[in-house]
């Protein structure tokens with residue numbers, strides 16, 4: 198428990214020191230999407246009776262919480278492991294690997310929520326409609342946890358910094374566009390649809406959208422997210438036992 | 442007490458540490474010496490569970506060393522060879538974080554922090570970011586950090602690299618006083634006068650193998666307490682003797698320049714670990 202607090206305190210200090218650059222850099226992309234696809238392109242589009250902007254706000258929320266949580270853990274932790282070697286200070290200390298992982302993942306997820314809430318605030322101010330509820334925020338937080346733990350796993354697995362760039366280009370960036378964030382996966386051909394629905398960002402965008410539009414949440418969304426969360430955490434913990 | 446029992450570490454098919462058995466007793470000041478790549482850092486990394494041995498067992502105060510064993514970790518203070526401070530945290534924040542990781546109470550952290558900042562003469566740098574410090578200052582922070590939680594076993598991997606003469610001597614005084622207070626110390630260094638000055642027992646590593654252990658006195662006697670240093674045209678050769686008489690006898694036949702003196706730890710080191718070993 199003390200270990201988690203120590204790790205969180207360290208993350209808090211870094212967050213405090215970099216708050217403006219963190220806030221700025223994580224909001225640029227989602228605001229561009231909102232502007233270009235939402236207000237620009239979206240004026241002419243109507244998705245089954247829903248204004249396009251209202252349709253994509255949950256999608257953009259899903260992708261930006263993914264990005265923010267993933268990046269909050271992945272790059273800093275890989276640098277701490279491969280370059281600064283600060284990871285060794287934690288490995289040598291008497292905190293458990295569970296506390297370490299929990300602290301890092303929780304901090305990453307909180308960072309994701311911070312960005313997510315800012316984004317929602319902007320979307321509201323600019324007039325998007327989105328039904329907020331406790332369940333909605335919970336689902337967003339679950340998405341943050343999923344991708345913070347993916348960031349944790351990837352940071353411990355890669356061999357060099359270019360590996361991280363590659364992972365971003367081949368896994369994270371495609372998900373931004375593919376996972377039902379800007380369109381309904383049902384509109385794609387069946388085999389592709391199957392793939393899309395299996396990716397970890399899709400349940401977040403689909404689940405958040407259902408709730409935002411006042412529809413019923415299908416069990417598939419949180420179940421798949423939880424499954425991914427468990428897989429990433431277990432795999433990440435195994436990687437922590439082996440990391441040198 | 443640290444016990445290494447036939448510990449071997451392989452990197453691929455390269456042997457970094459080779460069947461190393463070592464007992465370090467409580468209160469001892471042990472110096473692990475050896476040329477670059479001899480396996481000193483690897484040995485310390487295994488003792489701190491940063492890397493597992495390929496073969497063999499390590500125990501510390503009866504606790505088997507493993508990554509999941511948090512009991513023994515709290516007793517160890519480590520000064521790593523490479524600076525690994527949190528670069529964007531201040532000196533104070535680095536030390537505080539360490540205290541939290543070692544489960545120290547807040548007032549205890551405050552007290553140790555003040556003591557150690559003063560001791561390492563870093564009080565003025567308290568609020569400086571770690572990555573803005575000079576190399577020597579970073580080393581001092583590493584040392585202060587390792588001492589925060591009052592470890593009973595201190596592992597120092599070349600702790601005085603880059604320190605000026607005054608700081609180095611201060612560090613020597615400090616670790617010496619820690620040792621007299623009962624803290625067990627394991628030190629690696631390339632400064633042989635440092636080892637000579639500090640260590641009660643020394644182990645010489647060569648290519649992962651422990652080739653000699655003993656006090657400075659014992660090591661000297663093993664190779665010969667008197668040395669004749671002969672300055673041949675292109676290089677210096679060392680010849681070791683049991684006593685002064687033997688050395689004089691040998692020297693009288695020399696045509697080159699030479700000196701006769703007491704064998705130093707450096708002479709032992711050069712003879713035992715160097716490629717250019719000379720024998721008489």
Ligand SMILES: Nc1ncnc2c1ncn2[C@@H]1O[C@H](COP(=O)(O)OP(=O)(O)OP(=O)(O)O)[C@@H](O)[C@H]1O
Nearest residue numbers: 452456457475476477478479480481482483484522
């Ligand atoms: N991660 C690694 N992968 C492969 N080989 C390694 C690794 N770490 C160390 N080695 C090898 O193990 C051997 C011992 O290295 P080690 O760092 O323990 O030496 P050292 O005695 O500390 O040297 P120095 O005095 O230069 O610090 C070297 O041959 C080194 O190349």
Ligand SMILES: [Mg+2]
Nearest residue numbers: 481482483522
């Ligand atoms: Mg070394």
